[in-house]
Amino acid sequence: MFMIRLRTHLAPKRRGTAIGVVAVFIVVAALLAGRFQVNAQPVAFAIQEIANGDYVHFGQIALSSVDNAADIANIGIVVGTDAVAIIDTGGSVAVGQALREAVGKITGKPVRYVINTHEHPDHIFGNAAFAGSGVIFVGHRNLPASIEAHGPFYLRAFRDILGDDAIARVRLIAPTLLVDDTVKLDLGDRTLLLTAWYPSAHTDCDLTVLDEKTHTLFSGDLVFIDHIPVIDGSLKGWLDVLPKLAALPAERVVPGHGRRAGPWPQALDDEQRYLRTVRADVRGFIAAGKKLTEAVPRVAQSERDRWMLFDEYNPRNATAAFAEYEWE
Amino acid sequence: MRTIEHAVAPAGRRTILGAAAVGFLMPSRRAAASPNEQDPWPALASQIFPDRVLEDGSDLFAIDAPYRAEDAAVVPVSMRIAQVPHDTREIRKIVLAIDANPSPVAATFTIEPGSGIDSISTRVRVDDYTNIHAVAEANDGRLYAVARYVKAAGGCSAPALKQTADGIPVGTLRFRVFPAAEPGTDPNRREAQVMVRHPNYSGMQMDQISRLYIPADFLEVLRVWQGDRLLLTVEGGISISENPVFRFGFKPDAAKTFRVEVGDTGGNRYSGVFPAEPAA
The missing domain is CATH 1.10.10 (Arc Repressor Mutant, subunit A)
Structure with missing residues:
Protein backbone atom coordinates (compact mmCIF):
# COMPACT_ATOMS: atom_id res chain seq x y z
CA MET A 1 0.00 0.00 0.00
CA PHE A 2 1.22 3.40 -0.77
CA MET A 3 -0.48 6.14 1.00
CA ILE A 4 0.19 9.54 2.29
CA ARG A 5 -2.38 9.51 5.00
CA LEU A 6 -0.95 8.37 8.27
CA ARG A 7 -2.68 7.32 11.37
CA THR A 8 -0.07 7.16 14.00
CA HIS A 9 -2.34 5.90 16.70
CA LEU A 10 -5.84 4.61 16.91
CA ALA A 11 -7.32 3.64 20.20
CA PRO A 12 -9.04 0.28 20.05
CA LYS A 13 -12.76 0.61 19.56
CA ARG A 14 -13.49 -1.91 22.23
CA ARG A 15 -11.70 -3.54 25.04
CA GLY A 16 -11.01 -7.20 24.69
CA THR A 17 -12.45 -9.56 27.19
CA ALA A 18 -9.83 -10.18 29.79
CA ILE A 19 -8.02 -13.33 28.90
CA GLY A 20 -5.71 -14.88 31.40
CA VAL A 21 -4.36 -12.94 34.26
CA VAL A 22 -2.77 -9.61 33.67
CA ALA A 23 -0.28 -10.27 36.38
CA VAL A 24 2.39 -7.95 35.29
CA PHE A 25 2.16 -4.69 33.50
CA ILE A 26 5.56 -3.42 32.79
CA VAL A 27 6.07 -0.08 31.27
CA VAL A 28 9.54 0.60 30.17
CA ALA A 29 9.06 4.29 29.92
CA ALA A 30 11.70 6.54 28.56
CA LEU A 31 13.50 3.48 27.35
CA LEU A 32 13.24 4.64 23.85
CA ALA A 33 14.08 8.25 24.42
CA GLY A 34 16.56 9.27 21.81
CA ARG A 35 16.08 6.04 19.93
CA PHE A 36 13.03 6.88 17.92
CA GLN A 37 15.02 9.39 16.10
CA VAL A 38 12.55 11.93 14.96
CA ASN A 39 10.17 11.68 17.83
CA ALA A 40 12.16 12.79 20.85
CA GLN A 41 9.35 12.00 23.26
CA PRO A 42 9.88 8.97 25.47
CA VAL A 43 7.82 6.10 24.17
CA ALA A 44 6.35 3.57 26.48
CA PHE A 45 7.00 -0.05 25.62
CA ALA A 46 4.30 -1.95 27.42
CA ILE A 47 4.33 -5.66 28.09
CA GLN A 48 1.52 -7.72 29.54
CA GLU A 49 1.63 -11.21 30.94
CA ILE A 50 -1.40 -12.87 29.39
CA ALA A 51 -0.74 -16.36 30.74
CA ASN A 52 1.83 -17.82 33.07
CA GLY A 53 5.16 -17.20 31.40
CA ASP A 54 3.62 -15.74 28.23
CA TYR A 55 4.09 -12.04 27.68
CA VAL A 56 2.82 -9.82 24.89
CA HIS A 57 3.68 -6.41 23.58
CA PHE A 58 0.70 -5.24 21.59
CA GLY A 59 1.74 -3.08 18.67
CA GLN A 60 -0.34 -0.11 17.61
CA ILE A 61 -3.16 -0.52 15.16
CA ALA A 62 -1.71 1.86 12.66
CA LEU A 63 0.33 2.13 9.53
CA SER A 64 4.07 2.24 10.03
CA SER A 65 5.44 5.73 10.52
CA VAL A 66 8.37 7.60 11.96
CA ASP A 67 6.27 8.47 14.98
CA ASN A 68 5.47 4.89 15.88
CA ALA A 69 8.83 3.47 14.73
CA ALA A 70 6.82 0.77 12.95
CA ASP A 71 5.76 -0.59 16.32
CA ILE A 72 2.58 -1.98 14.76
CA ALA A 73 2.88 -5.75 15.15
CA ASN A 74 2.34 -7.85 18.25
CA ILE A 75 5.36 -9.43 19.88
CA GLY A 76 5.44 -12.51 22.10
CA ILE A 77 7.85 -13.44 24.87
CA VAL A 78 7.78 -16.95 26.31
CA VAL A 79 9.86 -17.70 29.39
CA GLY A 80 10.90 -21.25 30.31
CA THR A 81 13.03 -22.40 33.22
CA ASP A 82 16.11 -22.48 31.00
CA ALA A 83 15.60 -19.99 28.24
CA VAL A 84 13.40 -17.43 26.51
CA ALA A 85 11.84 -17.40 23.06
CA ILE A 86 10.87 -14.20 21.29
CA ILE A 87 8.12 -14.29 18.70
CA ASP A 88 8.68 -11.48 16.18
CA THR A 89 10.76 -8.42 16.88
CA GLY A 90 8.80 -5.42 15.64
CA GLY A 91 9.23 -3.14 12.68
CA SER A 92 12.46 -1.38 13.59
CA VAL A 93 15.67 -1.97 15.49
CA ALA A 94 14.50 0.61 18.02
CA VAL A 95 11.51 -1.59 18.81
CA GLY A 96 13.75 -4.67 18.91
CA GLN A 97 16.06 -3.00 21.42
CA ALA A 98 13.21 -1.83 23.59
CA LEU A 99 11.94 -5.39 23.50
CA ARG A 100 15.30 -6.78 24.47
CA GLU A 101 15.60 -4.44 27.43
CA ALA A 102 12.06 -5.25 28.50
CA VAL A 103 12.84 -8.96 28.43
CA GLY A 104 15.80 -8.29 30.70
CA LYS A 105 13.44 -6.78 33.26
CA ILE A 106 11.15 -9.80 33.19
CA THR A 107 13.75 -12.53 33.50
CA GLY A 108 17.42 -13.18 33.78
CA LYS A 109 17.12 -16.20 31.46
CA PRO A 110 18.89 -15.90 28.14
CA VAL A 111 17.04 -15.41 24.87
CA ARG A 112 17.72 -18.61 22.96
CA TYR A 113 15.28 -18.37 20.06
CA VAL A 114 13.95 -15.56 17.94
CA ILE A 115 11.02 -16.93 15.94
CA ASN A 116 9.77 -14.96 12.95
CA THR A 117 6.18 -15.76 12.03
CA HIS A 118 6.64 -14.53 8.45
CA GLU A 119 8.66 -12.18 6.30
CA HIS A 120 6.91 -8.84 6.68
CA PRO A 121 9.04 -5.92 7.87
CA ASP A 122 6.85 -5.04 10.83
CA HIS A 123 7.67 -8.48 12.24
CA ILE A 124 11.36 -8.88 11.39
CA PHE A 125 13.03 -5.48 11.24
CA GLY A 126 13.81 -5.64 14.96
CA ASN A 127 15.84 -8.83 14.54
CA ALA A 128 19.18 -7.02 14.61
CA ALA A 129 18.68 -6.27 18.30
CA PHE A 130 19.08 -10.00 19.00
CA ALA A 131 21.79 -10.87 16.50
CA GLY A 132 24.86 -12.60 17.86
CA SER A 133 25.10 -13.80 21.44
CA GLY A 134 24.08 -17.33 20.50
CA VAL A 135 20.50 -16.55 19.56
CA ILE A 136 19.00 -18.98 17.05
CA PHE A 137 16.68 -17.49 14.46
CA VAL A 138 13.75 -19.73 13.57
CA GLY A 139 11.29 -19.60 10.67
CA HIS A 140 9.18 -21.38 8.06
CA ARG A 141 11.25 -23.24 5.51
CA ASN A 142 10.19 -20.68 2.88
CA LEU A 143 11.28 -17.75 5.01
CA PRO A 144 14.95 -17.48 3.97
CA ALA A 145 14.06 -17.31 0.30
CA SER A 146 11.24 -14.84 0.97
CA ILE A 147 13.50 -12.56 2.97
CA GLU A 148 16.16 -12.71 0.31
CA ALA A 149 13.72 -12.07 -2.50
CA HIS A 150 11.68 -9.32 -0.85
CA GLY A 151 14.05 -7.85 1.73
CA PRO A 152 15.56 -5.26 -0.58
CA PHE A 153 12.08 -4.04 -1.54
CA TYR A 154 11.13 -3.71 2.08
CA LEU A 155 14.29 -1.80 2.93
CA ARG A 156 13.71 0.63 0.12
CA ALA A 157 10.06 1.14 0.96
CA PHE A 158 10.70 1.65 4.65
CA ARG A 159 13.52 4.08 4.02
CA ASP A 160 10.85 6.55 2.99
CA ILE A 161 8.86 5.81 6.12
CA LEU A 162 11.43 5.38 8.88
CA GLY A 163 14.35 7.35 7.52
CA ASP A 164 17.89 6.48 6.44
CA ASP A 165 19.31 6.10 9.93
CA ALA A 166 16.68 3.63 11.09
CA ILE A 167 17.02 1.59 7.94
CA ALA A 168 20.81 1.57 8.14
CA ARG A 169 20.52 -0.35 11.40
CA VAL A 170 18.19 -3.02 10.05
CA ARG A 171 19.73 -6.38 9.26
CA LEU A 172 17.93 -8.94 7.20
CA ILE A 173 18.61 -12.12 9.13
CA ALA A 174 17.58 -15.40 7.59
CA PRO A 175 16.58 -18.11 10.05
CA THR A 176 18.95 -21.05 10.48
CA LEU A 177 16.47 -23.33 12.24
CA LEU A 178 13.86 -24.04 9.60
CA VAL A 179 10.43 -25.55 10.14
CA ASP A 180 9.26 -27.89 7.38
CA ASP A 181 6.17 -29.16 9.11
CA THR A 182 6.34 -29.00 12.90
CA VAL A 183 9.20 -28.50 15.34
CA LYS A 184 9.18 -28.53 19.13
CA LEU A 185 11.44 -26.20 21.08
CA ASP A 186 12.16 -26.92 24.74
CA LEU A 187 12.60 -23.82 26.90
CA GLY A 188 12.79 -25.81 30.13
CA ASP A 189 9.56 -27.15 31.64
CA ARG A 190 7.82 -25.64 28.62
CA THR A 191 7.69 -26.70 25.00
CA LEU A 192 6.71 -24.65 22.01
CA LEU A 193 5.04 -26.34 19.05
CA LEU A 194 5.99 -24.56 15.84
CA THR A 195 3.83 -25.26 12.79
CA ALA A 196 4.60 -24.24 9.22
CA TRP A 197 1.42 -23.69 7.19
CA TYR A 198 0.63 -24.57 3.60
CA PRO A 199 -0.51 -23.47 1.10
CA SER A 200 0.14 -19.72 0.95
CA ALA A 201 -2.27 -17.91 3.23
CA HIS A 202 -1.37 -14.53 4.71
CA THR A 203 2.03 -15.08 3.05
CA ASP A 204 3.90 -18.10 1.72
CA CYS A 205 5.89 -18.49 4.94
CA ASP A 206 3.33 -18.41 7.78
CA LEU A 207 4.45 -20.00 11.04
CA THR A 208 2.53 -20.34 14.31
CA VAL A 209 3.85 -20.92 17.82
CA LEU A 210 1.84 -22.80 20.45
CA ASP A 211 2.94 -22.75 24.08
CA GLU A 212 1.92 -26.28 25.03
CA LYS A 213 2.09 -25.50 28.71
CA THR A 214 -0.40 -22.65 28.74
CA HIS A 215 -2.16 -23.45 25.45
CA THR A 216 -1.45 -19.97 24.22
CA LEU A 217 -1.16 -19.62 20.46
CA PHE A 218 0.99 -16.94 18.88
CA SER A 219 -0.53 -16.92 15.43
CA GLY A 220 1.45 -14.30 13.59
CA ASP A 221 -0.65 -12.74 10.86
CA LEU A 222 -2.75 -15.81 10.26
CA VAL A 223 -5.03 -14.19 12.81
CA PHE A 224 -6.11 -10.57 12.93
CA ILE A 225 -8.36 -9.22 15.65
CA ASP A 226 -10.03 -5.80 15.24
CA HIS A 227 -7.37 -4.85 12.63
CA ILE A 228 -8.61 -5.76 9.16
CA PRO A 229 -6.95 -8.91 7.80
CA VAL A 230 -4.46 -8.25 5.02
CA ILE A 231 -4.07 -10.63 2.10
CA ASP A 232 -0.56 -10.90 0.71
CA GLY A 233 -0.53 -14.60 -0.09
CA SER A 234 -3.73 -16.28 -1.19
CA LEU A 235 -7.30 -15.78 -0.06
CA LYS A 236 -8.17 -19.31 -1.09
CA GLY A 237 -5.13 -20.66 0.74
CA TRP A 238 -5.99 -18.69 3.86
CA LEU A 239 -9.55 -20.00 3.92
CA ASP A 240 -8.16 -23.51 3.44
CA VAL A 241 -5.72 -23.10 6.32
CA LEU A 242 -8.24 -21.70 8.83
CA PRO A 243 -10.03 -24.98 9.72
CA LYS A 244 -6.70 -26.73 10.21
CA LEU A 245 -5.46 -23.85 12.31
CA ALA A 246 -8.64 -23.96 14.40
CA ALA A 247 -7.85 -27.57 15.31
CA LEU A 248 -4.76 -26.56 17.28
CA PRO A 249 -5.29 -27.31 20.97
CA ALA A 250 -5.11 -23.70 22.14
CA GLU A 251 -7.17 -21.79 24.67
CA ARG A 252 -6.29 -18.30 23.55
CA VAL A 253 -4.60 -16.62 20.66
CA VAL A 254 -2.29 -13.65 20.41
CA PRO A 255 -2.99 -12.28 16.94
CA GLY A 256 -0.36 -10.71 14.71
CA HIS A 257 -2.32 -7.45 14.84
CA GLY A 258 -4.98 -6.37 17.28
CA ARG A 259 -4.52 -5.12 20.82
CA ARG A 260 -5.98 -8.06 22.69
CA ALA A 261 -5.75 -11.80 22.94
CA GLY A 262 -8.81 -13.76 21.87
CA PRO A 263 -10.53 -16.99 22.90
CA TRP A 264 -9.69 -20.00 20.77
CA PRO A 265 -10.95 -20.82 18.24
CA GLN A 266 -13.79 -18.26 18.45
CA MET B 1 4.53 3.46 -37.18
CA ARG B 2 7.92 2.58 -35.85
CA THR B 3 8.29 -0.80 -34.31
CA ILE B 4 8.41 -0.58 -30.58
CA GLU B 5 11.15 -2.48 -28.89
CA HIS B 6 10.32 -4.04 -25.60
CA ALA B 7 13.76 -3.74 -24.17
CA VAL B 8 14.50 -5.30 -20.84
CA ALA B 9 16.22 -3.02 -18.38
CA PRO B 10 19.98 -3.47 -18.38
CA ALA B 11 21.39 -5.32 -15.42
CA GLY B 12 22.86 -2.22 -13.87
CA ARG B 13 19.49 -0.68 -13.52
CA ARG B 14 17.96 -3.70 -11.93
CA THR B 15 19.59 -2.95 -8.65
CA ILE B 16 17.78 0.31 -8.40
CA LEU B 17 14.50 -0.87 -9.78
CA GLY B 18 14.74 -4.14 -7.97
CA ALA B 19 14.81 -2.23 -4.76
CA ALA B 20 11.56 -0.50 -5.47
CA ALA B 21 8.85 -0.97 -2.98
CA VAL B 22 6.47 -3.83 -3.04
CA GLY B 23 3.29 -2.62 -1.48
CA PHE B 24 2.47 -4.39 1.67
CA LEU B 25 1.90 -3.06 5.14
CA MET B 26 4.07 -0.36 3.86
CA PRO B 27 2.50 2.98 3.39
CA SER B 28 4.93 5.00 1.39
CA ARG B 29 5.63 8.55 2.30
CA ARG B 30 7.35 9.03 -0.99
CA ALA B 31 7.24 12.68 -1.77
CA ALA B 32 5.56 13.74 -4.95
CA ALA B 33 7.93 14.37 -7.77
CA SER B 34 9.74 17.60 -7.12
CA PRO B 35 9.23 20.39 -9.62
CA ASN B 36 12.84 19.97 -10.63
CA GLU B 37 12.32 16.40 -11.65
CA GLN B 38 12.22 16.33 -15.39
CA ASP B 39 9.17 15.08 -17.18
CA PRO B 40 10.42 12.06 -19.11
CA TRP B 41 7.62 12.23 -21.64
CA PRO B 42 8.99 14.65 -24.27
CA ALA B 43 12.15 12.60 -24.72
CA LEU B 44 10.24 9.36 -24.53
CA ALA B 45 7.65 10.50 -27.05
CA SER B 46 10.31 11.44 -29.54
CA GLN B 47 11.91 8.02 -29.11
CA ILE B 48 8.69 6.14 -29.63
CA PHE B 49 7.34 8.42 -32.34
CA PRO B 50 10.37 10.04 -33.97
CA ASP B 51 9.63 13.19 -35.91
CA ARG B 52 5.94 12.98 -35.22
CA VAL B 53 3.64 15.56 -33.76
CA LEU B 54 1.40 14.44 -30.92
CA GLU B 55 -1.87 16.29 -30.73
CA ASP B 56 -4.24 16.50 -27.82
CA GLY B 57 -6.49 13.46 -28.04
CA SER B 58 -8.99 14.31 -25.36
CA ASP B 59 -11.80 14.87 -27.86
CA LEU B 60 -11.05 11.48 -29.45
CA PHE B 61 -10.54 9.07 -26.57
CA ALA B 62 -10.03 8.95 -22.84
CA ILE B 63 -7.73 7.05 -20.53
CA ASP B 64 -8.61 6.09 -17.01
CA ALA B 65 -6.63 4.58 -14.16
CA PRO B 66 -6.87 4.94 -10.40
CA TYR B 67 -4.96 7.98 -9.15
CA ARG B 68 -3.67 5.90 -6.27
CA ALA B 69 -3.13 2.28 -7.22
CA GLU B 70 -3.98 -0.35 -4.65
CA ASP B 71 -1.46 -2.81 -6.02
CA ALA B 72 1.38 -1.51 -8.17
CA ALA B 73 1.62 -4.85 -9.95
CA VAL B 74 -2.07 -4.81 -10.90
CA VAL B 75 -3.04 -1.31 -11.96
CA PRO B 76 -6.19 -1.25 -14.05
CA VAL B 77 -6.03 1.00 -17.12
CA SER B 78 -8.85 1.56 -19.54
CA MET B 79 -9.22 3.51 -22.74
CA ARG B 80 -12.45 4.34 -24.50
CA ILE B 81 -13.61 6.34 -27.45
CA ALA B 82 -14.96 9.74 -26.49
CA GLN B 83 -15.99 11.40 -29.72
CA VAL B 84 -18.72 13.82 -30.53
CA PRO B 85 -21.26 12.66 -33.13
CA HIS B 86 -20.17 13.11 -36.76
CA ASP B 87 -16.47 12.91 -35.84
CA THR B 88 -15.31 10.55 -38.57
CA ARG B 89 -11.91 9.74 -37.13
CA GLU B 90 -11.30 6.08 -36.38
CA ILE B 91 -8.54 4.82 -34.19
CA ARG B 92 -6.29 2.26 -35.86
CA LYS B 93 -3.64 1.83 -33.22
CA ILE B 94 -3.03 2.74 -29.59
CA VAL B 95 0.35 2.74 -27.89
CA LEU B 96 0.12 2.53 -24.11
CA ALA B 97 3.22 3.89 -22.38
CA ILE B 98 4.04 4.09 -18.69
CA ASP B 99 6.51 6.94 -18.61
CA ALA B 100 8.55 5.97 -15.56
CA ASN B 101 8.77 2.26 -16.24
CA PRO B 102 12.08 0.73 -17.33
CA SER B 103 10.43 -0.42 -20.53
CA PRO B 104 7.77 2.24 -20.93
CA VAL B 105 5.76 0.80 -23.80
CA ALA B 106 3.34 -1.55 -22.10
CA ALA B 107 1.39 -2.55 -25.17
CA THR B 108 0.45 -1.64 -28.71
CA PHE B 109 -3.13 -2.32 -29.70
CA THR B 110 -3.97 -2.60 -33.37
CA ILE B 111 -7.66 -2.17 -34.03
CA GLU B 112 -9.07 -3.56 -37.26
CA PRO B 113 -11.37 -1.32 -39.32
CA GLY B 114 -14.98 -2.35 -38.84
CA SER B 115 -14.25 -4.19 -35.60
CA GLY B 116 -16.23 -1.65 -33.67
CA ILE B 117 -13.69 -1.71 -30.88
CA ASP B 118 -14.49 1.30 -28.75
CA SER B 119 -12.87 0.45 -25.45
CA ILE B 120 -9.89 -1.55 -24.20
CA SER B 121 -8.91 -2.21 -20.63
CA THR B 122 -6.03 -4.13 -19.14
CA ARG B 123 -3.84 -4.16 -16.03
CA VAL B 124 -0.28 -2.95 -15.87
CA ARG B 125 2.72 -2.82 -13.59
CA VAL B 126 3.76 0.62 -12.47
CA ASP B 127 7.24 1.12 -11.12
CA ASP B 128 7.09 4.68 -9.89
CA TYR B 129 4.78 7.66 -9.65
CA THR B 130 4.15 8.34 -13.27
CA ASN B 131 2.02 9.50 -16.11
CA ILE B 132 0.50 6.80 -18.24
CA HIS B 133 0.16 7.94 -21.84
CA ALA B 134 -2.02 6.48 -24.54
CA VAL B 135 -1.23 7.60 -28.07
CA ALA B 136 -3.72 6.79 -30.77
CA GLU B 137 -3.03 6.75 -34.47
CA ALA B 138 -6.22 7.59 -36.30
CA ASN B 139 -7.25 6.94 -39.88
CA ASP B 140 -6.33 10.52 -40.68
CA GLY B 141 -2.72 9.52 -40.10
CA ARG B 142 -2.31 11.78 -37.10
CA LEU B 143 -1.30 10.94 -33.56
CA TYR B 144 -3.41 11.86 -30.57
CA ALA B 145 -2.24 11.60 -26.98
CA VAL B 146 -4.00 11.44 -23.64
CA ALA B 147 -2.49 10.87 -20.20
CA ARG B 148 -3.34 9.94 -16.65
CA TYR B 149 -1.21 10.33 -13.55
CA VAL B 150 -0.90 7.32 -11.25
CA LYS B 151 0.61 6.98 -7.82
CA ALA B 152 2.08 3.52 -7.49
CA ALA B 153 5.57 2.12 -7.17
CA GLY B 154 7.45 -1.13 -7.41
CA GLY B 155 5.11 -2.95 -9.75
CA CYS B 156 7.71 -4.18 -12.25
CA SER B 157 9.94 -5.81 -9.72
CA ALA B 158 7.20 -6.89 -7.35
CA PRO B 159 7.73 -10.57 -6.75
CA ALA B 160 5.03 -12.82 -8.04
CA LEU B 161 3.92 -13.73 -4.58
CA LYS B 162 0.18 -13.93 -4.83
CA GLN B 163 0.30 -17.25 -6.57
CA THR B 164 -1.95 -20.03 -5.59
CA ALA B 165 -1.18 -23.63 -6.16
CA ASP B 166 -4.29 -24.03 -8.26
CA GLY B 167 -2.43 -25.95 -10.92
CA ILE B 168 -3.70 -23.90 -13.86
CA PRO B 169 -1.04 -24.34 -16.55
CA VAL B 170 0.78 -21.49 -18.24
CA GLY B 171 -0.86 -20.70 -21.55
CA THR B 172 -4.39 -21.44 -20.39
CA LEU B 173 -6.77 -19.10 -22.20
CA ARG B 174 -10.17 -17.98 -21.02
CA PHE B 175 -12.55 -16.02 -23.18
CA ARG B 176 -15.83 -14.52 -22.21
CA VAL B 177 -18.43 -12.52 -24.09
CA PHE B 178 -20.45 -10.57 -21.59
CA PRO B 179 -24.22 -10.55 -21.95
CA ALA B 180 -25.69 -7.27 -23.10
CA ALA B 181 -25.85 -5.20 -19.96
CA GLU B 182 -29.54 -4.33 -20.11
CA PRO B 183 -32.38 -4.53 -22.57
CA GLY B 184 -32.35 -1.45 -24.70
CA THR B 185 -28.58 -1.14 -24.85
CA ASP B 186 -26.90 -0.90 -28.22
CA PRO B 187 -27.30 -4.28 -29.98
CA ASN B 188 -24.25 -3.42 -32.05
CA ARG B 189 -21.97 -3.37 -29.06
CA ARG B 190 -20.85 -6.13 -26.72
CA GLU B 191 -17.90 -6.59 -24.44
CA ALA B 192 -15.52 -9.51 -24.37
CA GLN B 193 -12.57 -10.43 -22.20
CA VAL B 194 -9.48 -12.51 -22.86
CA MET B 195 -7.51 -13.90 -19.95
CA VAL B 196 -4.11 -15.51 -20.40
CA ARG B 197 -2.47 -17.53 -17.67
CA HIS B 198 1.09 -16.36 -17.90
CA PRO B 199 3.64 -15.06 -15.37
CA ASN B 200 4.66 -12.32 -17.81
CA TYR B 201 8.06 -12.21 -16.17
CA SER B 202 9.52 -8.74 -16.32
CA GLY B 203 13.14 -9.82 -15.91
CA MET B 204 13.23 -7.91 -12.64
CA GLN B 205 11.71 -10.51 -10.36
CA MET B 206 13.79 -12.88 -8.32
CA ASP B 207 13.21 -16.60 -8.21
CA GLN B 208 12.57 -17.42 -4.58
CA ILE B 209 14.26 -20.78 -4.72
CA SER B 210 17.24 -20.26 -7.02
CA ARG B 211 17.58 -16.61 -5.94
CA LEU B 212 18.42 -15.61 -9.46
CA TYR B 213 16.59 -13.09 -11.55
CA ILE B 214 13.99 -14.81 -13.65
CA PRO B 215 14.62 -14.02 -17.32
CA ALA B 216 11.99 -11.89 -18.96
CA ASP B 217 9.32 -14.04 -20.56
CA PHE B 218 6.21 -12.24 -21.53
CA LEU B 219 3.29 -12.13 -23.87
CA GLU B 220 4.60 -10.88 -27.18
CA VAL B 221 1.48 -11.00 -29.26
CA LEU B 222 -2.19 -11.74 -28.78
CA ARG B 223 -4.78 -11.80 -31.55
CA VAL B 224 -8.54 -12.10 -31.34
CA TRP B 225 -10.76 -13.10 -34.25
CA GLN B 226 -14.53 -12.99 -34.45
CA GLY B 227 -15.19 -15.92 -36.75
CA ASP B 228 -12.54 -15.43 -39.46
CA ARG B 229 -12.33 -11.73 -38.98
CA LEU B 230 -9.42 -10.30 -37.04
CA LEU B 231 -10.58 -7.80 -34.43
CA LEU B 232 -7.64 -6.88 -32.30
CA THR B 233 -3.89 -7.42 -32.07
CA VAL B 234 -2.01 -6.74 -28.86
CA GLU B 235 1.77 -6.54 -28.84
CA GLY B 236 2.76 -6.73 -25.22
CA GLY B 237 5.70 -5.79 -23.07
CA ILE B 238 6.93 -6.47 -19.56
CA SER B 239 4.66 -3.82 -18.06
CA ILE B 240 1.54 -5.90 -18.56
CA SER B 241 0.54 -7.59 -15.29
CA GLU B 242 0.95 -11.24 -14.51
CA ASN B 243 -1.92 -13.31 -15.95
CA PRO B 244 -2.78 -10.67 -18.55
CA VAL B 245 -6.39 -9.65 -18.98
CA PHE B 246 -7.76 -7.65 -21.90
CA ARG B 247 -11.35 -6.51 -22.07
CA PHE B 248 -12.78 -4.69 -25.05
CA GLY B 249 -16.02 -3.44 -26.51
CA PHE B 250 -16.69 -4.57 -30.09
CA LYS B 251 -19.36 -4.93 -32.73
CA PRO B 252 -20.85 -8.43 -32.74
CA ASP B 253 -21.55 -10.17 -36.03
CA ALA B 254 -23.11 -13.51 -36.93
CA ALA B 255 -19.97 -15.49 -36.16
CA LYS B 256 -20.52 -18.44 -33.86
CA THR B 257 -17.03 -18.50 -32.43
CA PHE B 258 -14.08 -16.42 -31.39
CA ARG B 259 -10.48 -17.47 -31.80
CA VAL B 260 -7.58 -16.32 -29.68
CA GLU B 261 -3.91 -16.85 -30.45
CA VAL B 262 -1.10 -15.95 -28.12
CA GLY B 263 2.67 -16.08 -28.43
CA ASP B 264 5.26 -15.39 -25.79
CA THR B 265 8.92 -14.43 -26.00
CA GLY B 266 9.87 -17.98 -25.13
CA GLY B 267 8.48 -19.09 -28.49
CA ASN B 268 5.43 -20.79 -27.02
CA ARG B 269 2.16 -20.51 -28.91
CA TYR B 270 -1.24 -21.00 -27.37
CA SER B 271 -4.65 -20.78 -29.01
CA GLY B 272 -8.28 -21.49 -28.36
CA VAL B 273 -11.71 -21.30 -29.97
CA PHE B 274 -14.62 -20.10 -27.89
CA PRO B 275 -18.37 -19.85 -28.41
CA ALA B 276 -19.72 -16.40 -29.24
CA GLU B 277 -22.71 -16.66 -26.93
CA PRO B 278 -22.16 -16.63 -23.21
CA ALA B 279 -22.83 -19.94 -21.57
CA ALA B 280 -26.34 -20.10 -20.17
Missing part, protein backbone atom coordinates in the same frame (compact mmCIF):
# COMPACT_ATOMS: atom_id res chain seq x y z
CA ALA A 267 -11.29 -15.51 17.76
CA LEU A 268 -11.16 -16.76 14.18
CA ASP A 269 -14.84 -16.10 13.55
CA ASP A 270 -14.62 -12.45 12.56
CA GLU A 271 -11.64 -12.98 10.31
CA GLN A 272 -13.23 -15.96 8.63
CA ARG A 273 -16.44 -14.05 8.07
CA TYR A 274 -14.52 -11.16 6.51
CA LEU A 275 -12.48 -13.40 4.23
CA ARG A 276 -15.58 -15.33 3.17
CA THR A 277 -17.38 -12.08 2.49
CA VAL A 278 -14.55 -10.90 0.27
CA ARG A 279 -14.63 -14.23 -1.54
CA ALA A 280 -18.40 -14.23 -1.99
CA ASP A 281 -18.41 -10.63 -3.22
CA VAL A 282 -15.60 -11.03 -5.74
CA ARG A 283 -17.16 -14.24 -7.02
CA GLY A 284 -20.44 -12.40 -7.49
CA PHE A 285 -18.89 -9.46 -9.29
CA ILE A 286 -16.82 -11.75 -11.51
CA ALA A 287 -19.89 -13.79 -12.39
CA ALA A 288 -21.80 -10.60 -13.18
CA GLY A 289 -19.06 -9.50 -15.58
CA LYS A 290 -17.97 -6.52 -13.52
CA LYS A 291 -14.58 -5.01 -14.11
CA LEU A 292 -11.94 -4.97 -11.42
CA THR A 293 -12.38 -1.23 -11.04
CA GLU A 294 -16.13 -1.57 -10.67
CA ALA A 295 -15.86 -4.38 -8.15
CA VAL A 296 -13.13 -3.14 -5.82
CA PRO A 297 -15.01 -0.24 -4.20
CA ARG A 298 -18.01 -2.52 -3.57
CA VAL A 299 -16.33 -5.62 -2.14
CA ALA A 300 -17.00 -6.44 1.52
CA GLN A 301 -18.59 -3.07 2.28
CA SER A 302 -20.82 -4.84 4.81
CA GLU A 303 -17.65 -5.32 6.86
CA ARG A 304 -16.65 -1.68 6.85
CA ASP A 305 -17.68 -0.79 10.38
CA ARG A 306 -16.28 -3.95 11.89
CA TRP A 307 -12.58 -3.34 11.32
CA MET A 308 -9.92 -0.77 11.97
CA LEU A 309 -7.86 0.36 8.96
CA PHE A 310 -10.62 -0.93 6.67
CA ASP A 311 -10.23 1.79 4.07
CA GLU A 312 -6.47 1.39 4.10
CA TYR A 313 -6.43 -2.30 3.27
CA ASN A 314 -9.80 -3.46 1.96
CA PRO A 315 -9.33 -2.14 -1.59
CA ARG A 316 -6.03 -3.94 -1.84
CA ASN A 317 -7.53 -7.14 -0.48
CA ALA A 318 -10.35 -6.84 -2.98
CA THR A 319 -7.89 -6.32 -5.83
CA ALA A 320 -5.83 -9.35 -4.85
CA ALA A 321 -8.91 -11.50 -4.36
CA PHE A 322 -10.43 -10.47 -7.68
CA ALA A 323 -7.23 -11.30 -9.58
CA GLU A 324 -7.05 -14.63 -7.78
CA TYR A 325 -10.68 -15.69 -8.11
CA GLU A 326 -11.23 -14.70 -11.72
CA TRP A 327 -9.21 -17.83 -12.48
CA GLU A 328 -11.33 -20.03 -10.28
